Amino acid sequence: MSAAPLPQGGKGALELDGLTKRYGDERVVDAVSASIRPGEFFSLLGPSGSGKTTTLMMIAGFVVPDGGAIRVDDADLTRVPPQRRGLGMVFQNYAIFPHLNVFENVAFPLRARHVAEAELRVRVQAALELVRLQRFAERYARQLSGGQQQRVAIARAIVFHPSIVLMDEPLGALDKNLRYEMQVEIKDIQQRLGMTVVYVTHDQEEAMNMSDRIAIMNHGRIEQLGPPGEIYERPSNAFVARFLGEANLIEGTIERIADGQAELRTRDGVLLRAQVKRAAVGQAAALFVRPELLAFGAGAGNRVEGTVRRRSFLGSTIRTVVEVGPTTHLTIDLPNQGTGGGPGVGAHVTASWPVVHSQILLD
Amino acid sequence: MARVLSMYVGLICLLLMAPIVIVVILAFSGANYLQFPPTSYSLHWFARFLGDPQWQGSLWYSLEIGIVACVVATVVGFFAAYAFVRRNIAGKKLLLSLLLLPIIVPTVITSIAMYFLSARLHLVGNLFWVGICHAVIALPVVLLILLSSLQGVDVNLERAALSLGASRTRLFLRVVVPLAAPGIISAALFAFLASFDELIIALFLTGVRAETLPVRIWNSLHMEIEPTIAAVSAFLIGVTALVLLIDGLLRGRRAATMKTQR
Amino acid sequence: MPSRSSLLLLPAFTMLALVFLVPLGWFFFHTLFIDTDPSDLWDQIASVLTSRAMLQAIVTTNWISLLVTATVLLMGYPIAYYLANHNGLRFTLVLFCIIVPYFTSIIVRTYSWMVLLGREGLINQALRHLGLIDTPLPLLYNQLSIVIGMTYVLLPYMVLTLFAAMKAIDRTLLLAARGMGASGPMIFWRVYLPLSRHGVISGALIVFILSIGFFITPALMGGPSDVMVAMLIERSVEITLDWAGAAVMSLFLLVVTLILYAIYYRVTDVRRLMGAT
Numbered sequence: 074m075s076a077a078p079l080p081q082g083g084k085g086a087l088e089l090d091g092l093t094k095r096y097g098d099e100r101v102v103d104a105v106s107a108s109i110r111p112g113e114f115f116s117l118l119g120p121s122g123s124g125k126t127t128t129l130m131m132i133a134g135f136v137v138p139d140g141g142a143i144r145v146d147d148a149d150l151t152r153v154p155p156q157r158r159g160l161g162m163v164f165q166n167y168a169i170f171p172h173l174n175v176f177e178n179v180a181f182p183l184r185a186r187h188v189a190e191a192e193l194r195v196r197v198q199a200a201l202e203l204v205r206l207q208r209f210a211e212r213y214a215r216q217l218s219g220g221q222q223q224r225v226a227i228a229r230a231i232v233f234h235p236s237i238v239l240m241d242e243p244l245g246a247l248d249k250n251l252r253y254e255m256q257v258e259i260k261d262i263q264q265r266l267g268m269t270v271v272y273v274t275h276d277q278e279e280a281m282n283m284s285d286r287i288a289i290m291n292h293g294r295i296e297q298l299g300p301p302g303e304i305y306e307r308p309s310n311a312f313v314a315r316f317l318g319e320a321n322l323i324e325g326t327i328e329r330i331a332d333g334q335a336e337l338r339t340r341d342g343v344l345l346r347a348q349v350k351r352a353a354v355g356q357a358a359a360l361f362v363r364p365e366l367l368a369f370g371a372g373a374g375n376r377v378e379g380t381v382r383r384r385s386f387l388g389s390t391i392r393t394v395v396e397v398g399p400t401t402h403l404t405i406d407l408p409n410q411g412t413g414g415g416p417g418v419g420a421h422v423t424a425s426w427p428v429v430h431s432q433i434l435l436d
Numbered sequence: 437m438a439r440v441l442s443m444y445v446g447l448i449c450l451l452l453m454a455p456i457v458i459v460v461i462l463a464f465s466g467a468n469y470l471q472f473p474p475t476s477y478s479l480h481w482f483a484r485f486l487g488d489p490q491w492q493g494s495l496w497y498s499l500e501i502g503i504v505a506c507v508v509a510t511v512v513g514f515f516a517a518y519a520f521v522r523r524n525i526a527g528k529k530l531l532l533s534l535l536l537l538p539i540i541v542p543t544v545i546t547s548i549a550m551y552f553l554s555a556r557l558h559l560v561g562n563l564f565w566v567g568i569c570h571a572v573i574a575l576p577v578v579l580l581i582l583l584s585s586l587q588g589v590d591v592n593l594e595r596a597a598l599s600l601g602a603s604r605t606r607l608f609l610r611v612v613v614p615l616a617a618p619g620i621i622s623a624a625l626f627a628f629l630a631s632f633d634e635l636i637i638a639l640f641l642t643g644v645r646a647e648t649l650p651v652r653i654w655n656s657l658h659m660e661i662e663p664t665i666a667a668v669s670a671f672l673i674g675v676t677a678l679v680l681l682i683d684g685l686l687r688g689r690r691a692a693t694m695k696t697q698r
Numbered sequence: 699m700p701s702r703s704s705l706l707l708l709p710a711f712t713m714l715a716l717v718f719l720v721p722l723g724w725f726f727f728h729t730l731f732i733d734t735d736p737s738d739l740w741d742q743i744a745s746v747l748t749s750r751a752m753l754q755a756i757v758t759t760n761w762i763s764l765l766v767t768a769t770v771l772l773m774g775y776p777i778a779y780y781l782a783n784h785n786g787l788r789f790t791l792v793l794f795c796i797i798v799p800y801f802t803s804i805i806v807r808t809y810s811w812m813v814l815l816g817r818e819g820l821i822n823q824a825l826r827h828l829g830l831i832d833t834p835l836p837l838l839y840n841q842l843s844i845v846i847g848m849t850y851v852l853l854p855y856m857v858l859t860l861f862a863a864m865k866a867i868d869r870t871l872l873l874a875a876r877g878m879g880a881s882g883p884m885i886f887w888r889v890y891l892p893l894s895r896h897g898v899i900s901g902a903l904i905v906f907i908l909s910i911g912f913f914i915t916p917a918l919m920g921g922p923s924d925v926m927v928a929m930l931i932e933r934s935v936e937i938t939l940d941w942a943g944a945a946v947m948s949l950f951l952l953v954v955t956l957i958l959y960a961i962y963y964r965v966t967d968v969r970r971l972m973g974a975t
Contacts, residue, residue: 135873156876168874172892181888182878229878437882445780448773449795455810455850456802458820462813470813472820512709519706533959533968535710538718540959542911544928545948546718548935549725572717575710583969626801633803635914650805657809657918666813669806676802 084111085236085269086146087132093140094127094293101127103293104141109271109286111236114263116272116280119290120316125273126241128290132271133239134158145237156185161230161238161268165245167222169214175201175225176210182233200232203262220251227259237269244279256282277317281305289313306363311436314361319392321367321403322359327352327433335433341398345375347431362431364392364406369416372425377403381420391415395424456673462663463670470663481667491652491668497563498632498648504567505574505631510624512571513578518612520579521586522594536576543573543636551640561643569641570631577630578623585619618686625679632675722952729945746946751930759926762841762916763909766848770856770905771898773849778860778897782867800854808915811847812838815919839921847915852908856901863897900966907958911951927951 087109094102102124109115117125130136132143134155142151150158170178179200183193201207204224214222223243230238243259244252260283263270274280280287281301288298289312297309308314311322325339327349335349337360347360362375379397390406393415397403405424407415416422458472466476485491516535520528538546550569551560559565589612597611613620635650642648647655649668656665734742746752781792799807814820815837822834837843871893875885913928920926925933927947934944962968 133877135877154876155873156879156881158877159879160877162874162877164870164874166868166870168868168870170871170875170889170893172889172895181875181880184888185875185879185881185884233879441776441780445777445792448777449792452795452799452850452853455807455814456799459806459810459813470818470820472823508713512713515706516710519704523706525707529963529968531707531711533963535714536968537959538714540907541722541955542913542928542951544911544913544931545952546722548931548944548948549721550717551935552725552728552941553721568713569717572713575713579710580969629801633805635803635805650803653805653809654914654918657805657812665809669803669809672803672806676798680797680801 084146086111087115087237087269087271088144088147089128089132089141090144091141092128092131092138092143094124094131094136095139100293102131102138105288105290105293105295106141107288107295107298109269111269112267114260114270114272114283114285116274116284116287117290118274118277118280118287118316120275123290124293125275125290127293129239129241129271129273133160133162159233159235161233161235163223163226163230163238163240163243165242167214167226167243167246169217169222169225169229171214173213174210175206175212175214175217178214178225179228179232181229186233196232197228200228203231203265204228204258219247220255223247223255224258227262231262231266231268234266235268237271238263240270240272242273242275244274244276252279253282259283281317289316291316307432308361308434311359311361311434314434319364319404319406321362321364322434323362323401323403324357324359327354327356327358330354334428337433339398340400343377343398343401345377345431346428347375347433348429349433352433352435356435358433358435360431361434362426364404365390365408366430367403367405367424367426369405369407369422369424371423372427374425374427374429375431376423376425378421378423379403381416381418381422384415384418395422397424459666460670460673463666465663465666468663470666481663482671484664485667485671488664491649491664494647494649494652497642497646498650500563501567501570501638501648502628502632504564505570506624506628508568508571509574509578509627509630510620513575513623513627514582514616514620516575517579517582517586520583522591532579535579538572539576546573547637547640550637554641560641561645563642563646566638566641566646567631569637570634571627573634573637574627574630577626581623581626582616582619585622586616588619589615618689622683622686625682629676629679633672726945726949729941730949734942742942743946746943747950751925752927752947755925755927755930758924759910759928762844762848762924762926763906763912765841765845766852766909767902767906769845769849770853771902774853774856774860774901775898778857778864781857781861782864796854796857799850800858804851804914807851808847808918811843811850812919815843815846838919841920841924843919844916844924847919848909848912851915852905855908856905859901859904860894860897863894863900867893896966900962903958903962903965907955907962910958911955 089105089107089109092102092105093100105124105128107115117128119125127136131138134150134153138151142149144150145158170181173181176197179197180193183196188196198207201210204227206221206224206228209217209221214225217225226243240259244255247255256279259270272280272283284301286298286300287304289296289304291312297304297313304313305317308317308320314320314322323337323339323345325337325345327335328338328344329336330349330352333348334346335352335358337345337347337358339345339360345360352358377395377397379395381393382396382402383394385392386409389409391409393405393407395403395405403424461474462470462472463481464477464479465471465474465481466478467474519525520532525531554560554565593615594607594611597607602611633650635654638648638651639654642651649672653665653668730739777792777796781789784792812819816822817834817836817838819837821837822831825831825835867890871889872885875889880888911928912926913932916924916926917929917932920929928951931944931947931951934940934947
């Protein structure tokens, strides 16, 4: 079984071409395609059951796809067993070998490649230094904190210089503060080594913080793929809009389309304008706008009037919910500037926002 | 590799089952000596076993001793297992390992010591006493089964009963015992089996008047291998199979109730 | 006032004390301190433990127990591995083949091998029938038949202990090893075997502990020269009526057993004793 040498080096371009996995009648992953560039930090983001982990497991080789292909630097890996793919992998619960110390855990992939002892020591030391664990080489997993175990898992995944590293919710078990620290650290290592990372997470902040591009997955399909700013500001559908953060989605019917803008009549009879890509007059649609882009007072663009129904304090922002009609509520987020200002519950207010900030989403 | 493993495991399974299956087949042989495969089949070895007053006596002695051991070990073991599972007991592991000693200490030693004392107290040949002695050997079996089965009973059901005003006795009789019933029945069955199959203690303690089935098999094996033993063995195998069957059904039910509790 | 939990434990420990610990204590105390002249005690102990028969029995017991432990381990490991990695019908079937002999009376299991191995046993009958031999092979009443019989009785303990340990192995560790480029043999030797080491140690210990006290199988299947310590003890009582000698040998065997049980207690969870899960 020790045939072809494990792939080493390489640029780290990863091509997913119509990947499909079925369990019974259910398509867990349905024709997923993506071209991941060398050195890119690429996230698969979605709710549980969206097929993101199954996609990652197919890339790693632990799950055999029912259709489609996986190519790394133009080499077809679809049928290559996992031990010969040469990809680094960080598992959800780290999968640190409990019977081996930190040094031997990190040395494991090098021993599998029969690296000479002297070189092995140098490379393990270097990897441990990179994750700042050089003093913990003799320890065992049970003697390490969650964050330290996480670092061991990362060191082990990069020690053999794979061009691509896969990470399956690597920070899921850590508490919130540590998670942010580790995000910065992982991103830093990725950039220093110039490796490609495919990162699975269900935490949209984490994905946006780290990724060059994000693929939003739902029901086994990629709903939208793009840089964080683009998918946050210009989601292609309501699911993406809601999944990435708080979103106002005002339902109504399109009355007019001209010059890339549409006029939408809400159910409560208000006429609003928004940017539109493809839609037809008379179609039911939703107008999307992020709560932090709205302002109180009459401004240019769309304008609505209503009554404040709720105010909540969220720390850095203050969230106000305004009832603008029997079926329409708007959420408005204002930065907390310490003045405690803003309209109180029951106040009659006007809210407005520029047309360029809102879009028509079809569903 | 996987094929080799499967074949190996298949072979071992065959070796494990073969002796037992062969004994059962031999028991139905029509011949007057051991011959395999038998040329004719009949029940005459069973008839000889069950028609013989001495074998009948042995069967009764085994049953009586087994029932005493089963009842005593199950009741005593249930209380202990409940304490181990539900209470914070200092030195739990050590106490438990003490109660498991009877299956660790070589039975020959235990039996001789029991005989030594029993002879003084004129208890040799007393079936009830043999049952109590067997209960000590059966106790570890009961404990191990009930420890795992009681762990599967949601402690909040008991808390709920107490908060609803149930007394301790009521809690035990109406909540704990019914919930643990499948485990208790399994434990009782295996406790019975442990006694029913036990040889060495019975050998020392039953005396000549009250030989149990294993003791009689032992005594006959020293003389000659006669096919009646095959019939008696087949009978004992049948009892084991019955116990395992009931236990299997109870396990199925236990798994089902666990599911509905989720 | 005793707490309620100690009241729950009271019946079990009373029974253990009265029916198990007191008889053992009384037996040793009476034979060694009342029936034996105190000044002779050490001579008595020394002469029993260094007697030819006892030394021979110790060697035989150790040799057979080691042989049985090794055989059971080598035979049981692949079976446990198979059980840990299969489910459904195949799992149930293999488990059935382990469990049925496990709960069958030891005397019946021993008898069934005597039927197979005896002079007029089924194997000799078959070999003669096939014309492979003229005179029956001496398959029974030697060390080989003891090892076969004891292996048969003790294999389930090993399999169930190993199975429990293997079931506890985190599957993602094996995936991780594979993902890092490890070959099948490397995964087995460097990951799976070390992770199941715990089961190997507890399984070997429990089988060895039970082996050194074994009586029924070697007594029925062994030859005249294959005398194990437990058999020697029984003979002193039944044939020579040497109670003090039996007590000295019993005490020796008991101490060795308890030391091994203490080690077992340290390395494993005693609740796994019967392979119960």
